[in-house]
Amino acid sequence: MFLRPARLKTIKNELFDKLDELLAHIRKLDLLLENMAAITTAGASTLENDSSIIEALIFLAQRVQEGQKVDYEYLLRMARQLERLQEESLGTRTDLKEIQQILRALPQLLQRSTPAPNERLDVSAQPLRQIGVPPLEYSAYDSTEVELMAxxxxxxxxxIALDVGANVxxxxxxxxxxxxxxxxxxxxQPAFEQLKQRIGDxxxxxxxxLALGPSDTTMQLHIARDLSATGVYKDVTLYSSLLRHPMPADLHFVEAVDVPVRSLASLHxxxxxxxxxxxxxxxxxxxxxxxxxxxxTHRYPVVTTEYWDEQMVFAPTNDANRLDRQVAEMRRRGYYWHIVIHRDEGRNDVGFYCNSPRSIASSWGNIFFFQSHDIFSQAFQWCSASLPQTLIASEPTAS
Structure with a gap:
């Protein structure tokens, strides 16, 4: 729907009032118009209603309540642009989208000007919008994680990037x-031949x-077969594993082949x-x-892994792939920050949260581990601009 002029004017005035109240508590920052350009380039989403305005104001109020500093001069420019749009040609779909893009940028800008918190509820909860990047058709890592790597x-x-379990x-x-x-x-072998044919030149x-593991040896690789009537699992080579774990009723391990296994340390x-x-x-x-x-003893700036919640169909007898086990293993190696990109079993919804070893029931997804807080912060900013953030509640305490 379109904003009525009176409502838009009211919102504009409220925004100006809020900015005046903040003037005594905030300082100017650099990169004013450059931030807007970066946000626009990243593909800030638009909505065809006025919810983004309300969400932006809520986010602003929360940041003020927490005593965090914001970019006053940038916000003032934003409000003036809002006023100009109202005066020039209010009511067209183009103007509405431009207004909403400006306001949608507010949470991202405020996030840039404050330290990244470990866990925060994203009040805008905006969906991921891929800009010109086709999704990966079959992979445990979909285009969300791959674009973060990019x-x-x-x-x-x-x-240098190491792709362990490259499939095709x-x-x-x-x-x-x-x-x-x-x-x-x-x-x-069949997946490896496709891999070379596609990009080997x-x-x-x-x-x-090769498979990779804790040491150099030979192990059995268990090969899956799709037993569903409609070919639900498409490319079953994705499910080959050195670990014989539980499988869905219509997806079985049917054979095993010997494969060489090397450790990363040995390859180095x-x-x-x-x-x-x-x-x-x-x-x-x-x-x-x-x-x-x-x-x-080798360390890499970013390490990504897949995890399964203990209620996932693959997981009941395999606690090694649990989120908490992997977090503990990586923290012993000096990876003190991580981001979890998760999905619920049977659904395609994607969200993220940070630095918690707890997994959401029946979820699966991928973990990004970081040794450097600077690189973690860059990843956090990307996720905040692209995905809804999930609030992970604290463990209940005994009374």
């Missing part, structure tokens, strides 16, 4: 497009037909993988924590 490329000290190369392909040099590991791509020692790595992505279908253990 975004972090700018901030990493090394362009969806993620490797996107990382190469961004500028990473990719070392990809896929043990299953790229000089920045280095494929290995032999110089098959460079000593300096920017990103380690792991998707080992329940074996992720064993890949981590194979790091030995």
């Amino acid at each position: 975004y972090l490329y700018t901030f990493l000290p090394s362009r 190369g969806d993620i490797s392909k996107r990382l190469l497009e961004v500028g990473y040099q990719v070392f990809a590991f896929e043990p299953y 790229n000089e920045n791509f280095h494929p290995f037909q 020692r032999s110089a098959e993988v460079p000593a300096t790595v920017g990103l380690l992505k792991i998707d080992a279908e329940g074996f992720d924590i064993e890949v981590i253990r194979g790091m030995d």
Whole structure:
């Protein structure tokens, strides 16, 4: 719906009043119009109602109540632009969208000007809107996580990425497009052949037909088959695993093949993988924590893994892939910040939260671990602008 002039004027006046009240408590910041350009480029979403205005004002009030500083001069420019739009041509769909984009930018700007909290309820709860990036068709990591990896490329000290569990190369392909040099590991022969056929001629791509684990050995890779009448699982090679874990009724492990297993430490020692790595992505279908253990003393700025809540169908006999187990393992290695991008079983809704070892019941998703708070902050800003944030309540205390 469209905003009536009287309502828009009232909101504008309220915003000016709030800004005047803040004047004695806030300071000017740099990057005023540049922030608006960055937000617009990132694809700030628009809504065809006035909820974004209310949400922006709520967010502002919360930040004021918490005593956090905001960019007063930028907000003043925003309000003046709102006034100009009202005076010039109020009522067209284009103007409404522009107004809402300005107001939708407010939470993102305020987030940029304050330290990232560990856990915060995102009052705008805006959905992810991919701009010009097709979703990955079949992967435990969908385009949400992959675009975060792509975004972090700018901030990493090394362009080397390790894609553990590369499958047919969806993620490797996107990382190469961004500028990473990719070392990809896929043990299953049919998937590995597709991987090489798709991107094997790229000089920045280095494929290995290997599984990764805690040590160098040979293990059985369990191969899944889709038994559903309609082919629900599409590419079953995604479910191959070194760990024989529970499966859905219509998806079974039907055979096992021997595959070579190497540790990351061994690959570094032999110089098959460079000593300096920017990103380690792991998707080992329940074996992720064993890949981590194979790091030995090696550390990478960003490590991503998959997790399953204990109520997930894959998880009842595999607590190693639980979120809390992986967080504990990584904290022992100096990764003190993490972001969880989660989905509920049977649903496609995506959300995120930070630095909690607790998983949402029946959820699954991916964890981004960070050694540096600076890189964590960049990832947090990206998630805040792209995903609804989930509030994780504290554990109940005994009375």
